[in-house]
Amino acid sequence: MESFLPVDPLSHFPIQNIPFGAGIFSDSTEPRCVSRIGDFIIDLKALEEKGVFSDISSKPLFSDPALNTFMAEPKNIWRLVRERIQSIFVSTNSTYKDDLALLEEVTKRISQFKSTIPVRINGYTDFVSCKNHMINMYTILGKNPADIVNENWARMPLGYHGKSSSIVVSGTPLIRPKGQSFNRELSQPVYGPTQKLDHEVELGVFLGGKPNKNGEPISISSAEENIFGYVILNDWSAREICLWEMNPFGLFTGKNFQTTISPWIITPFALEPFKAPFEPQDPIPVEYLQEPNHAGYDINFETFIKTESLSEPFKISRSNMCDLYWSPSQQLAHLTVSGANIEVGEIYGSGAIASKDNINGCACFMEINKGGRVPMTLPNGESRVWIEDGDEIIITASCQGNGFVVGFGEARGKVLPSI
Amino acid sequence: MESFLPVDPLSHFPIQNIPFGAGIFSDSTEPRCVSRIGDFIIDLKALEEKGVFSDISSKPLFSDPALNTFMAEPKNIWRLVRERIQSIFVSTNSTYKDDLALLEEVTKRISQFKSTIPVRINGYTDFVSCKNHMINMYTILGKNPADIVNENWARMPLGYHGKSSSIVVSGTPLIRPKGQSFNRELSQPVYGPTQKLDHEVELGVFLGGKPNKNGEPISISSAEENIFGYVILNDWSAREICLWEMNPFGLFTGKNFQTTISPWIITPFALEPFKAPFEPQDPIPVEYLQEPNHAGYDINFETFIKTESLSEPFKISRSNMCDLYWSPSQQLAHLTVSGANIEVGEIYGSGAIASKDNINGCACFMEINKGGRVPMTLPNGESRVWIEDGDEIIITASCQGNGFVVGFGEARGKVLPSI
Numbered sequence: 115m116e117s118f119l120p121v122d123p124l125s126h127f128p129i130q131n132i133p134f135g136a137g138i139f140s141d142s143t144e145p146r147c148v149s150r151i152g153d154f155i156i157d158l159k160a161l162e163e164k165g166v167f168s169d170i171s172s173k174p175l176f177s178d179p180a181l182n183t184f185m186a187e188p189k190n191i192w193r194l195v196r197e198r199i200q201s202i203f204v205s206t207n208s209t210y211k212d213d214l215a216l217l218e219e220v221t222k223r224i225s226q227f228k229s230t231i232p233v234r235i236n237g238y239t240d241f242v243s244c245k246n247h248m249i250n251m252y253t254i255l256g257k258n259p260a261d262i263v264n265e266n267w268a269r270m271p272l273g274y275h276g277k278s279s280s281i282v283v284s285g286t287p288l289i290r291p292k293g294q295s296f297n298r299e300l301s302q303p304v305y306g307p308t309q310k311l312d313h314e315v316e317l318g319v320f321l322g323g324k325p326n327k328n329g330e331p332i333s334i335s336s337a338e339e340n341i342f343g344y345v346i347l348n349d350w351s352a353r354e355i356c357l358w359e360m361n362p363f364g365l366f367t368g369k370n371f372q373t374t375i376s377p378w379i380i381t382p383f384a385l386e387p388f389k390a391p392f393e394p395q396d397p398i399p400v401e402y403l404q405e406p407n408h409a410g411y412d413i414n415f416e417t418f419i420k421t422e423s424l425s426e427p428f429k430i431s432r433s434n435m436c437d438l439y440w441s442p443s444q445q446l447a448h449l450t451v452s453g454a455n456i457e458v459g460e461i462y463g464s465g466a467i468a469s470k471d472n473i474n475g476c477a478c479f480m481e482i483n484k485g486g487r488v489p490m491t492l493p494n495g496e497s498r499v500w501i502e503d504g505d506e507i508i509i510t511a512s513c514q515g516n517g518f519v520v521g522f523g524e525a526r527g528k529v530l531p532s533i
Numbered sequence: 534m535e536s537f538l539p540v541d542p543l544s545h546f547p548i549q550n551i552p553f554g555a556g557i558f559s560d561s562t563e564p565r566c567v568s569r570i571g572d573f574i575i576d577l578k579a580l581e582e583k584g585v586f587s588d589i590s591s592k593p594l595f596s597d598p599a600l601n602t603f604m605a606e607p608k609n610i611w612r613l614v615r616e617r618i619q620s621i622f623v624s625t626n627s628t629y630k631d632d633l634a635l636l637e638e639v640t641k642r643i644s645q646f647k648s649t650i651p652v653r654i655n656g657y658t659d660f661v662s663c664k665n666h667m668i669n670m671y672t673i674l675g676k677n678p679a680d681i682v683n684e685n686w687a688r689m690p691l692g693y694h695g696k697s698s699s700i701v702v703s704g705t706p707l708i709r710p711k712g713q714s715f716n717r718e719l720s721q722p723v724y725g726p727t728q729k730l731d732h733e734v735e736l737g738v739f740l741g742g743k744p745n746k747n748g749e750p751i752s753i754s755s756a757e758e759n760i761f762g763y764v765i766l767n768d769w770s771a772r773e774i775c776l777w778e779m780n781p782f783g784l785f786t787g788k789n790f791q792t793t794i795s796p797w798i799i800t801p802f803a804l805e806p807f808k809a810p811f812e813p814q815d816p817i818p819v820e821y822l823q824e825p826n827h828a829g830y831d832i833n834f835e836t837f838i839k840t841e842s843l844s845e846p847f848k849i850s851r852s853n854m855c856d857l858y859w860s861p862s863q864q865l866a867h868l869t870v871s872g873a874n875i876e877v878g879e880i881y882g883s884g885a886i887a888s889k890d891n892i893n894g895c896a897c898f899m900e901i902n903k904g905g906r907v908p909m910t911l912p913n914g915e916s917r918v919w920i921e922d923g924d925e926i927i928i929t930a931s932c933q934g935n936g937f938v939v940g941f942g943e944a945r946g947k948v949l950p951s952i
Contacts, residue, residue: 282747367870
């Protein structure tokens, strides 16, 4: 399939993608729901006002400044809307192609657009679901990685709830967090800006569709009905703050300050051609976590650092969604196993995704620096143990198709000094 | 101060209280914002439409079906509205007192009313802030309670984020949660309804006012500007599920299934006469947690069980807000120390509140049953180790004034079998 809108062959957003997002056009102040082909932003509200979706839904789907109203529809509506957008911009349809005035009413150039957070997020959960990441962390902490299979981690997707209010869209700076940690030399707690700021490469999953009722878990077989789409998620972490606070009640202020997501939500329909198996699970999970097809998508993540002195971003790692051990469906089944109800607009993170290559496939600085012991040398001779003020972390993700790419764009954030 | 509306001397809601809530009148289907004196429900939207608040706010405060719009106003507006309500219903004001038709337009009997969740809750945090509770738990787990002062718990209000979507209003049944736990006899994880269902007596704190910006912590000196009011909070817990999942990432599905709150939000103004000191803290906290006046309110909590065979609720414990070690202001300063931003409508729980009396002052069944070892005998001869299907847990809270009570009503929930 090809669009009449020009698309660079390396673009993450060919007509095969059709992501959903929100943002503000330069002639407006209100965010609106959009899609994208190449560098053309598709105004979904304008399309809706032309009646393009009137046979799909009698209710307005895109008069909301974020995607929540659309996300509350069932999966079949998401699919039909996506296919309708494709059908309008496919090269064989001349309606908009041959009417430039009409085309301009429903599309804008990306230079006239600024992304906003695409969803009003009312819940955030973060999982820890990558075995390679666990092995790296165990090794760093002097524990035996072989023990992992005997622990709770290998039996269920462990997770914790996070602070949804502090999720921001790519491009938002991060003010270096402050907090309390334990200073071993002084033998006492100290307060100040984190000295061990880190990132974590994750996949974010947005929930939509019909929420479950409180008390009624979502079964693994129906979990995909509630998965609206995927984003890149950077789970910024303050390592020494986490270390001091997490035992026994869990992660809190070392994680809750900010989480960065990419602005475009990539749908399961766009990712379907890239379906790829996860490694088989051993031990076999408890019944409610067993799925017939233990699979994800062949999504390649790449992480870059751009310091103020570097002339261009420097790649520090790569990994793949299929490096995960627990799948998004297993995560959702576990999140709700107790009967917890979800809401439309919730997001959960996969947990840090590391490949088996513990040099080039790390999910975070802590893995790269082996717990703070091994500095990383950048091409200009600079060295980094942890993320410093002025550094920008950029995570990209994409799937390589046959002659096209389905990508996520990027989740980027620059670190500013503490206030 | 006295109201011309009749108030039972034991009522939790004299004119000295003026709580805020929301609910549905029997002649309507839409929730609306309300207050209460005795068994009279005050329709705040109706009062607003009469222009009663027009000199206080030019914007509508109560056209919202929940309190969020009002809560977003600054503390001084909350105070003025409360005082205005008092001035309308005080016995010396004849405007509404002497005009029964007018009075009926703005008040309804409680029999014509059903409480709803008073706030659209978009964030939930639970702290663990009571030293007595920690001592009881350490003793049960075979640890030395004297060690607590050397641990992170004594240095900051430890906490974790919870699932705000599963917070329900008093009266909502709890469907017994299912989950995964580790069966020692079988030496493997098992899945099923929790066998160790528990409650926790907590104080909930609702946030309002002007939220902080991401990156800018709320200082302890300004924390009270963001505290809209207080409710009773029952942090239902599935103990064996918590135990299996919590190490190392924290509490998750053993807590996220349901949390019950009382329907009426009690304001700091109503509680002001009951200000009472906490015990001094030792060790002295790190700077950002130091407060000149380490105090709470003299709020007495009582917890009851009503089994299907008991003719009336049986009291199982009592404790007081001043049994807490960390104050609500310290909790808010810590929640945001990293720069995490709050939103209007967030809630946080104090953590289980136990008194020094580890027999009659327990915060939960686990303390009463000494970790499952000591059954409780009820007046009708029934025995309980954990909460069983059909049991109802009722928590009340109140402050004893001079000739009146300022109370919270109750947070109640009956346990139904797993689905």
